[in-house]
Amino acid sequence: MKQEKKKVLRITDTTLRDAHQSLWATRMRTDDILGIAEAIDNAGYYALECWGGATFDVCMRFLRENPWERLRRIKAVCRKTPLQMLLRGQNLLGYRHYPDDVVERFVALACENGMDIFRVFDALNDPRNLETAVASVKKYGGHAQGTLCYTTSPVHTVEKYVELAKAQEAMGIDSLAIKDMAGILTPGAARELVKALRRAMPKMPVEIHSHMTSGMAAAMYLAAAEAGAGCFDCAISTLSSFSSQPPVESMLSVFESEGYDCGLDRAALSKINSYFRELKAKRQPASSRGVEPVDAGVLVHAIPGGMISNLRSQLAQQGALDRLDEVLAELPRARADLGYPPLVTPTSQIVGVQSVLNVLSGERYSMVTDETKRYAAGYYGATPAPIAPKLRKRLCGGLKPISCRPADLLGPGLEKAAAELPPNTIRAEEDILSYALFPEVALGYFKWRKEGGPIPADQEEAANAAPAAAPTAAAAAPAAKPAAAAKGTPVLAPLNGTFYRSDAPGKPPLAADGAQVKAGDAVCVVEAMKLFNPIKASASGRITFLAKHGAQVVKGDVVAAVE
Secondary structure, eight states: OOOOOOEOEEEEHHHHHHHHHHHHHTOOHHHHHHHHHHHHSSOOEEEEEEEEEHHHHHHHTTOOOHHHHHHHHHHHHOSSSSSEEEOOGGTTTTTOOOOHHHHHHHHHHHTTTTEEEEEETTOOOGGGTTOOOOOOHHHHHHHEEEEEEOSSTTTTTTHHHHHHHOOOOOOOOOEEEETTTTTTOOHHHHHHHHHHHHHHHSSOOOOEEOTTTTTTTHHHHHHHHTTTTOEEEOOOOGGGSTTTTHHHHHHHHHHTTEEEEEEOOOHHHHHHHHOOOOOHHHSSGGGGGGGOOOOOHHHHHHHOOOHHHHHHHHHHHHTGGHHHHHHHHHHHHHHHHHHHOOOOOTTHHHHHHHHHHHHSSSSTSSSSHHHHHHHHHHTTTTSSSSOOHHHHHHHHHHHHOOSSSSGGOOOHHHHHHHSSGGGGOOOOOHHHHHHHOOHHHHHHHHHHHHOOOOOOOOHHHHHSSOOSSSSOOOGSOOOOOOOGGGEEEEEEEEEEEEEEEESSSSSSOOTTOOOOTTTTTTTEEETTEEEEEEOOOOSSEEEEEOOOOOOETTOOOOOEEEE
């Protein structure tokens, strides 16, 4: 009797990117990866997700590593398995839109340095924000994987997802990923969505990405496989589950029991898991220990895996961890107010931080981040549902709403970035791209690199324990004068964070020292929880700044005085 041929499924390994971003606050170092990279390359994975997301920022900000060098070193070892990265469309790896020339050149350099597969997504599923990135990937020889950011709301229907997928197919994507960043895609919904996509685009390979936050992802994967999905994101078991991906070893057994062939080497998987089990004691942040293995609340608040640990840390930075339940209750309300965006970077950060501010300030939307203003005005793209006109006007303030593709308003950025950098700072073109994406972070890294020397042990331990946000003010020297030392009406820091005179890196100060200001004018900002929070003048008069640009401040510090 002829034996039936096994159906083939492919597995993408997320251990080197999303898994440690979700569980270890992105603190895996390049040497950690290289210690096991050869074994991972030989395990039989379809692809290795090892770059993009938050890794680029954290490499420079906390680990004092060159993210481009990380990519090159991984590629030098992993020659059998394609490398994959997560790219936020027009946002690249940051939290704002970048000019088209920056997007194209970033993709070109990523390809030159060894990247193969680009999972390109937009937080709002706005196709206009994917066009340049997808075209660039195709131009420079990469595999362009389109993405549907999955969420639930009155406006997110199967028909709408198919419409969005068809728009990406028209751009020339090579495959399509369903990105279930919060782990809320049920088996039934996955089966329905995958079948609809397969009917609409029968030749388009479909990959599934999820998180185990709700505990459903493993069951959902099997349902999606039965419906026609062909590739699944998994992590090695030590770095799986909780807010990470399903464990590859368990999913391998599940798929094999249903007659699928995944082509993975179990002996290699065992070796890889043993390695990361030993590394876990060194790299797992204390803030993620003792966290409940399943959070059914995600089915209500829909916070993605990487955001949950950061949200706890951010509240702890503000001395408000005891108000977590209030923030989780506020999140779905704020998300509905803002047009039901999928919660994935940067919208997860925008909605999450705005929810924190709504709780901490005591009055909803009395404090509005610059990013929330820009989001409401259309500078991140079209919201899935309209924002109520009265609320939108309040959120936008004096910012004029737009309806065009946001990047159409941006002039070229590469020459400008190169001109702003001191000549002796640039060692390679990649430095210009790093600065264009993260000006303040890159300058800090370049300064450290110029001075040389390894990261001291105590600094590394502090990085391990810190959240993926600006360093805490408590750890820095006092940056602002006490209220008693200020003449006139004090302007206080509303949050712990980093004090800046401008509302974006490289921009002029909002108010000059000694200038006449009016009560309510935005005069400076505090960067907290990765977003810029405007500080308004508390009175009318002449302003004197007491805190230095880039200094760490604690809530209640006097950063300026008006007299």
